[in-house]
Amino acid sequence: MANGTVNRRAVLGGFAGAAGLAALPAFAQDGTTEFTQPASASVRNNSSSFRILQWQDYFESTRNGAILVDITSRALHYWSEDQSTYRLFPTSVPLSEDLTRRGNTEVVQKVVNPPWRPTASMKERNPDWPDLVEGGAPDNPLGTRALYLGWTYYRIHGTHDTRKIGRRSSNGCIGLYNEHIEELFEYAVVGTQVLLI
Template sequence: MLSRRRLLMFAAMSCGTFVVPAAAHQTRNSTFKVDPKFEPQSVPYFAHPPGTIVVDTGAHFLYLVESFGKARRYGIGVGKAGLSLKGEAIVERKAKWPSWRPTSNMIRRNPRKYAKYANGVPGGSGNPLGSRALYLYRNGRDTMYRIHGTTEPSSIGRSVSNGCVRMINAHVEDLFERVPLGTRVIIL
């Protein structure tokens, strides 16, 4: 006889929904526990072809379409209203422990916060791009938008960045290994 727990687990597995248990994520000063819905998990997904990344900025999810009817879903933080990229792009560059430099627009909007970084910040644990970055291009030109890690995991599930797509470092590392150069990205 099946217990209720086993029956529910079997039902979730047969639907293709696998939830990775919530984990604590290290920040510079403390440990942050992300909402379980933002942990990587396999979900039903039918909107785009396999191999596509779909960024749903309104829902704060990124989907990597794995096969017809199935995607790996990650929680994300996105840009404030008016600062997000929309439409399509291509992953044309990937970097481990990338360096970072604020854009001219970031410095213009908030010089007190960003001007001191105008010459850039080398890659490392204190870098705002975190441990990995996927660089988004259109027509061979850098959009200046990235899918990257973050030193602020509490921003996941929120619209607070300067436009890039933020992920927990461990999650972007997982995505980085799954995504080849040339991957199509759709930002809703």
């Protein structure tokens, strides 16, 4: 409130903050479900719609585990094969529909500190980008871990630029905070089912 007027952003922000805190216990279904904001996260204005989903609505089974990426809500859901673990992470998603891929695929490779090479179309849009950023470099767009998908050039990966999470900001991939991709990387295996909707 300034000069006797109500600041709409302060009211909505206060409501969203209180509602978000009140809703946090809802993330725990069986004691193994967690949502934790990474230590490196600061106050963010990014938006991501979190709601728990049931794997049965999207997969026939959880064989090898299952990852569901909801592009609209900018959230990634993970279920372990034995269904004892469920995780929900905020994501970055592609900038536009023409960069977005939807459908079924799977994890085909797991890479620690992946190198990044822009595709030809990325270089065309951004000619000043380097041809290669080595894995482990602090400015590597793939962050600390990457799950390579069955579609060429598509990844679920980390990012050092935490401002991107919760936004339409990628060239096609799904981005996570580095802390979150490192956790998901430990759960996922080559063969984990992936569905982007």
